[in-house]
Amino acid sequence: MAAAILAASPAHTRRAWRAWVLPLGALGAAEALLRWRPVQSDAVALPSAVVQALLQALADGSLWSATWQTLAAMLGGLLAGGALGLLVGVWFGLSRRVAARGALLVELLRPLPAVALIPVAMLVFGFGYRLEIFVVGFSVFFPMLMLSHAAVQAVPARLLEVGRMLRLTMAARVRKIVLPAALPRLFVALRLCIGIALVVAVTTEIASNPQGLGYALLSAQQSLAPELMLAVLAWVGLLGWGLNAGLLALQRRWFGGLAATGAGR
Amino acid sequence: MSAGGLLRVVAPAEAAAPLIAFDELGLDFSGRRILNRLSFSIGRGEIVSVVGPSGCGKTTLLRLVTGLVSPTRGAVRREGVAVDGPAPDVAIVFQDYANALLPWRTVAGNVSLALEAARVPAAQRGPRIAELLAKVGLAAHAEKFPRQLSGGMQQRVQIARCLAQRPAVLLMDEPFGALDAMTRQDLQDEMLRLVRETGTTVLFITHDLDEAIYLSDTVVALRANPGDASSLARTFTVRLPWPRNQLATREDPEFLRLRRQAYDYLLEAH
Numbered sequence: 001m002a003a004a005i006l007a008a009s010p011a012h013t014r015r016a017w018r019a020w021v022l023p024l025g026a027l028g029a030a031e032a033l034l035r036w037r038p039v040q041s042d043a044v045a046l047p048s049a050v051v052q053a054l055l056q057a058l059a060d061g062s063l064w065s066a067t068w069q070t071l072a073a074m075l076g077g078l079l080a081g082g083a084l085g086l087l088v089g090v091w092f093g094l095s096r097r098v099a100a101r102g103a104l105l106v107e108l109l110r111p112l113p114a115v116a117l118i119p120v121a122m123l124v125f126g127f128g129y130r131l132e133i134f135v136v137g138f139s140v141f142f143p144m145l146m147l148s149h150a151a152v153q154a155v156p157a158r159l160l161e162v163g164r165m166l167r168l169t170m171a172a173r174v175r176k177i178v179l180p181a182a183l184p185r186l187f188v189a190l191r192l193c194i195g196i197a198l199v200v201a202v203t204t205e206i207a208s209n210p211q212g213l214g215y216a217l218l219s220a221q222q223s224l225a226p227e228l229m230l231a232v233l234a235w236v237g238l239l240g241w242g243l244n245a246g247l248l249a250l251q252r253r254w255f256g257g258l259a260a261t262g263a264g265r
Numbered sequence: 266m267s268a269g270g271l272l273r274v275v276a277p278a279e280a281a282a283p284l285i286a287f288d289e290l291g292l293d294f295s296g297r298r299i300l301n302r303l304s305f306s307i308g309r310g311e312i313v314s315v316v317g318p319s320g321c322g323k324t325t326l327l328r329l330v331t332g333l334v335s336p337t338r339g340a341v342r343r344e345g346v347a348v349d350g351p352a353p354d355v356a357i358v359f360q361d362y363a364n365a366l367l368p369w370r371t372v373a374g375n376v377s378l379a380l381e382a383a384r385v386p387a388a389q390r391g392p393r394i395a396e397l398l399a400k401v402g403l404a405a406h407a408e409k410f411p412r413q414l415s416g417g418m419q420q421r422v423q424i425a426r427c428l429a430q431r432p433a434v435l436l437m438d439e440p441f442g443a444l445d446a447m448t449r450q451d452l453q454d455e456m457l458r459l460v461r462e463t464g465t466t467v468l469f470i471t472h473d474l475d476e477a478i479y480l481s482d483t484v485v486a487l488r489a490n491p492g493d494a495s496s497l498a499r500t501f502t503v504r505l506p507w508p509r510n511q512l513a514t515r516e517d518p519e520f521l522r523l524r525r526q527a528y529d530y531l532l533e534a535h
Contacts, residue, residue: 158364165331165351166382166430176378180369 045227054231063216063235070205070212070239073129074197077136082193084137085144086186092145093152093182094174106145114139115203122208132204132212139200140193147189151182184255191247198240213239284309284344284466285330285434290496291338292325299325301491303339305500307483312460312467314477317487318531322496323470326487327436330468331357343434353383356427357436360443362419366411372398372422373407379429397425400459417448421455428459435460437469441476450511453480457509474527478503479514484523486530499530 027047034046045053057063092099114135125131155178163173179186205214213236220229283306290303299322307313315323328334329341332350340347359365366375373394380390398404401421411419420440427435437456441449457480460467471477477484481503488498505519514520 156364158359158361159367161333161359162365162378164333165355165357166379167351167353168378168382172382176381177367180367 042221042224042226045230049227050230050234053225053227054235057216057228057231057235063232066211066213066216066232067235067239070198070201070214073132073204073212074136074194074201076129076133077201078140078190078193078197080133081137081139081141082144082190085141086148086189089145089148090152090174090178090182092149093155094170094178099149106142110142110146112138114200115207118204118208127209128211132201132209135204136197136200140197143196144189144193147192148182148186151185151189152178154185155181184251187247187251187255191244191251194243194247195240198236198243202236282344283307284311285468286342286345287326287339288342289339290326290329290336290341292322292329292334293337294325298491300329300336300487300496301338301493302495303487303497304495305485305497307466307468310464310466311483312457312469312481313483313485314469314471314481315485315487316471316474316477316527316531317498318489319472321487321489323472323487324438327357327438327468327470330434330436331355352434354430354433355436356430356432356434357438358420358423358427358440360439362416362423362443363411365423366419366426368411371408371410372403372414375411375422376425376429379426383430393429397429400428401425401455415448417444417452420444420452424452424456424459431463432465435465435467437467439470439472442471442473449476454509454511456480461507474524474531475515478505478520478523478527479509479511484527486527501527 031047034044054063088102092102117135117138118131121131121134125134159177159181160173163177168176201212202214202217205212206218207214209215213232217229217232217236220226220232286306287303290300291298292300303326315326317323325334329336330348332341332348332352332355335349342348343352367378370378376394376397377390380393385393394407395404398407401424403418403421403425406414406418411422414422424440440456441452444452453476459465467480469477469480474484478501484501484503485497486499486501487496488494501523503523505514505517505523
């Protein structure tokens with residue numbers, strides 16, 4: 001993700017082609033090397049064969065449907081876990097007492113790796129979207145909670161004082177002062193959570209859930225088609241890069257300099 | 266307080282009972298005594314400045330009047346009733362205007378916040394905002410955002426937002442401290458004009474003695490680390506004619522005499 005941030009920053013866009021020299025050069029070198037000394041392998045394929053497999057999978061629609069499955073599970077998990085994490089995080093940020101009471105429970109549950117819940121969740125939900133949404137939701141809940149807690153805490157005390165002096169109600173203070181002031185940081189939190197959601201969704205699919213890009217990766221591996229496996233892998237990478245770049249562009253457009261300070265903290 | 270001198274041209278209507286009374290006020294903060302046995306009162310329409318070395322509790326005193334902070338001993342009374350929280354007609358102008366304005370709202374939007382808080386219907390807000398911005402000379406900047414304005418203009422936005430509360434009491438915490446000299450003088454005169462027009466009572470915190478004397482009916486000097494003594498070190502009654510004038514008032518022998526007296530006193534206190 002850090003590479004995408006660097007590559008998309010304005011100073012670099014003017015000489016964007018230079019950034020492509022290294023990756024394209026490496027691919028070219030791999031192609032040349034493999035043609036010169038062909039290897040029989042289940043893990044390696046010619047870059048040109050990988051590109052061909054990718055185009056083929058896109059053309060026959062199989063890669064698209066896997067992509068939508070993964071995206072739908074990600075989005076469901078983000079909506080469920082992220083929204084809940086946001087609510088609890090804002091609540092913690094507003095009330096020191098609530099944050100103190102909830103701190104231990106959060107510290108006890110947070111270290112649990114979300115993917116470790118797959119066996120349990122499978123018994124409860126069976127295979128399918130609900131399993132994946134639960135695991136993704138759990139994985140983004142805690143980062144969202146902690147980041148939105150911090151975002152609310154970072155709202156200048158002076159602004160909150162202005163709200164109290166004007167005798168705004170608690171709801172009006174949250175709506176008119178706290179949320180707009182925390183918004184740039186909340187958006188950064190969303191960006192991070194989307195990254196996590198993609199990783200966890202694909203992991204869940206590889207580990208157990210027979211759908212989406214993770215499962216496509218796994219079945220290509222098991223049918224000994226390294227060029228398709230690598231094509232799906234490259235596609236997952238492109239998807240992650242594209243999601244982040246898109247959100248970063250939105251962040252620049254909506255928050256400008258404000259978001260930079262939000263991300264810098 | 267006998268603030269009403271014979272020389273006064275525009276004398277505020279003075280009520281028999283004080284509007285705000287500090288009654289043996291004391292505040293300790295984490296074991297340190299900030300304010301102690303502070304007693305004085307402010308009449309309706311009076312402008313009182315508080316000066317004193319840093320750490321003498323000037324800002325704390327202001328926060329006690331807002332009700333955002335509660336005293337350890339004694340009380341702040343408004344018309345006889347102890348203050349226990351923010352009131353709709355008590356407004357405060359903070360020194361750090363950049364932090365006190367909502368950066369995502371325009372100038373008009375920032376003023377609107379006070380009207381929204383006072384539940385003024387949306388249809389009436391527009392004309393009120395226009396009137397308030399005209400008063401502080403920002404009519405042409407209603408749609409700009411705070412970061413597009415100079416420091417002095419941002420402070421005017423904050424003043425307009427406070428005026429939107431129709432304050433009976435205006436609290437000012439070194440409001441002009443961060444501004445350049447010319448802007449500061451302009452804002453001093455505008456502030457005087459606006460509060461005299463409406464008969465607003467002002468409690469003004471500053472570390473600038475000249476500013477304190479120029480603006481006030483009464484200047485109160487506080488003592489740092491009061492210990493068992495009273496925080497109130499001295500009270501200077503300013504008998505300078507109104508309206509004040511940046512040149513004439515500052516050349517007035519009485520101004521110079523007060524300035525000398527106050528400086529001598531503060532040097533002694535250090």
